Amino acid sequence: MKIFGFERDNQTLSCAAEDYENAYTASFELYPFHEGKEYAVYQGLYNGIGPKRGEFCVVKSKLNKKQKLDAWHQISSISNKAQQLSYLFNSCVKCRAVQFTSPRHAILETVSDFQSILRLFKPHENKLKNKEVVLMEDFIEGKFQRYSTPSGLVNSAICDGILEAFSHFTWNSTREIVISGLQGVCRGATYHLTTPTIHSVTGSFGEYDREWPGIMEFFTSHRCNNICGGWVRPDIPHHLKYSHVPYYSPPSAPTYQETTSRF
Structure with missing residues (x-):
């Protein structure tokens, strides 16, 4: 919408379109409520067709405008994989313990002409551009935390054993990946999470996929609890045993008093 010839929104x-039915647009605020190392995050509203x-x-906008669409596709691939494994994990523990957001790509149709004015009052780094590819995902209401x-x-002060068990489950189920870097909001008995990190044996999940070093680093610090005790841990491939990947020995299982799981 234009006001006196200036683009407002x-x-x-x-x-x-999702399932050949749902297709959303988004209108969003003129300045981000958060800027990290990679992208600026804006609060918005879904429009279009669908529930x-x-x-x-x-709406997430890349700070590095030189990055290609592949960077967003990589995030979608990570989120989709995490979502698939969360369904299996929830079935395993018989509750809806973990959920991940589903990102959607879209192209900016209009950028507000009032950005430069607002920047004087609310300084921020990101500069939106017409035709820029952005990512839309559901807003997670509540206190956002890194678990x-x-x-x-x-972070044991805010995280119980269910998320550690989920990360272990991702290896136990696939023998190929570990999902870590869990962040989001806990509401009731459910963790609503977004943009995790995946370490894989193939190194196919983006720039933060540290492959075997990332997998082994997780299991070096991980202590099994009463959910994941007995699940499979990785064996170091022979060609890595004497390389830069540090050897780890599985820590002893915690006592019942040390375990803080809900289950």
Whole structure:
């Protein structure tokens, strides 16, 4: 929408249709509520066609505008893999313990002409560009927290054993990947998570995929609890045993008092 010839809104074109039915656009705020090392995050609203129309969303814009669309596809691939494994894990523990957001790609149709004015009052680094590819995903309401680092170190003050068990489960189920870097919001008995890190034996999950060193680093610090005790741990490939990958020995299982799982 224009006011006296000036574009007022930040607005995306429609994302790719889901299941041949749902296709969303998003209108979003003129300045980000968060800027990290990689992208700026804006609060917005879903428009378009589908049951999420009218719900809050977030729109993520890459700070490095030289990065190609592949970078967003990589994030979608990681999120989709995490979502698939969360379904299996929830079935295993018989509750809806872990959920991941589903990102959607879209192209910016309009960028507000009032950005430069707002920058004077709310300084921020990101500069949106017309036709820029952005990522839309569901807004997670609540206190956003990082529960584990990409290397798998857990913030035990805010995280119980369910998320450590989930990370272990991802290896136990696939024998190929470990999902760590878990962050999001805990509401009730469910962790609502976004943008995790995947370490894989093939190194196919983006620039933060540290392959075997990342996998072994997770299991070096991981202590099994009453959910994941007995699940498979990785064996170091023979060609890596005497290389730069540090050898680890599985730590002893914690006592019942040390375990803080809900189950």
